[in-house]
Amino acid sequence: MSLLETKNLCISFGGLKAVDDVNIELNDRELIGLIGPNGAGKTTLFNLLTGVYKPTSGSVNVNGIDTEKLSTPQIINLGLARTFQNIRLFKNLSVLDNVKLALDSNLKYSVVTATLRLPKYWREEKSADERALDFLKIFDLDKVSDLLAGNLPYGQQRKLEIARALATNPKLLLLDEPAAGMNPQETKELMETIQLIRDKFEIAILLIEHDMDLVMGICERLYVLNFGKIIAQGTPVEIQNNPEVITAYLGE
Numbered sequence: 001m002s003l004l005e006t007k008n009l010c011i012s013f014g015g016l017k018a019v020d021d022v023n024i025e026l027n028d029r030e031l032i033g034l035i036g037p038n039g040a041g042k043t044t045l046f047n048l049l050t051g052v053y054k055p056t057s058g059s060v061n062v063n064g065i066d067t068e069k070l071s072t073p074q075i076i077n078l079g080l081a082r083t084f085q086n087i088r089l090f091k092n093l094s095v096l097d098n099v100k101l102a103l104d105s106n107l108k109y110s111v112v113t114a115t116l117r118l119p120k121y122w123r124e125e126k127s128a129d130e131r132a133l134d135f136l137k138i139f140d141l142d143k144v145s146d147l148l149a150g151n152l153p154y155g156q157q158r159k160l161e162i163a164r165a166l167a168t169n170p171k172l173l174l175l176d177e178p179a180a181g182m183n184p185q186e187t188k189e190l191m192e193t194i195q196l197i198r199d200k201f202e203i204a205i206l207l208i209e210h211d212m213d214l215v216m217g218i219c220e221r222l223y224v225l226n227f228g229k230i231i232a233q234g235t236p237v238e239i240q241n242n243p244e245v246i247t248a249y250l251g252e
Ligand SMILES: Nc1ncnc2c1ncn2[C@@H]1O[C@H](COP(=O)(O)OP(=O)(O)OP(=O)(O)O)[C@@H](O)[C@H]1O
Pocket: 013, 016, 018, 036, 037, 038, 039, 040, 041, 042, 043, 044, 045, 085
């Protein structure tokens, strides 16, 4: 059974078919890229996968479960986590607290324990701090854990978003343009980190990215969207040599 499978997935906004008959499949631990020109429907597809939009027709299955009647939180509970093209952090909270909030659903103390600050609260809080710091270390953010998230440079905010998504313990991580706004050195480091988290946490990753060095360098397979349709899929080498893709996108 696939971790994620869409069947003939479509959504229209008025007359515009933003996602048109899309069939994609992801298995455990795969690192897959989703590329295509601006406006091709990539973010809309993420919104369909996470239930933000409901399809006009077709289906999304996560671990064999049809998500049609599920809310976004219920779909997230099936093991999905995502980051956004426009960064969404709690900018007035510390870097550490941003990650701790993502961990919180796994905390074991009750509201009473937390309100009365009973010993169990402090034990759990400490372990939450330690766990959050472990996630921050992966992204080299542990040294800035006390800063407000909104005060971090852009590249670090992007990394914090990934750390926070990872802290929810997903099976599948959806990353929407994680390298946007990063310089070449930051992008290179991010590539290595994305591979590392896939291997360390044994998760699948679906990655929207315009940086071709990044996607071609780390993805095992790629899907190419154009005007809402998948026009090609294959290994990076196959995609780079696909005439339709070159015309629609790579040759731009
Ligand atoms: N809520 C909406 N209402 C109307 N049209 C929408 C809506 N969301 C997306 N669209 C349209 O659907 C198309 C696909 O948009 P989408 O943002 O998914 O593209 P994209 O591939 O992610 O582009 P980019 O690479 O620029 O982020 C665009 O024409 C966009 O204007």
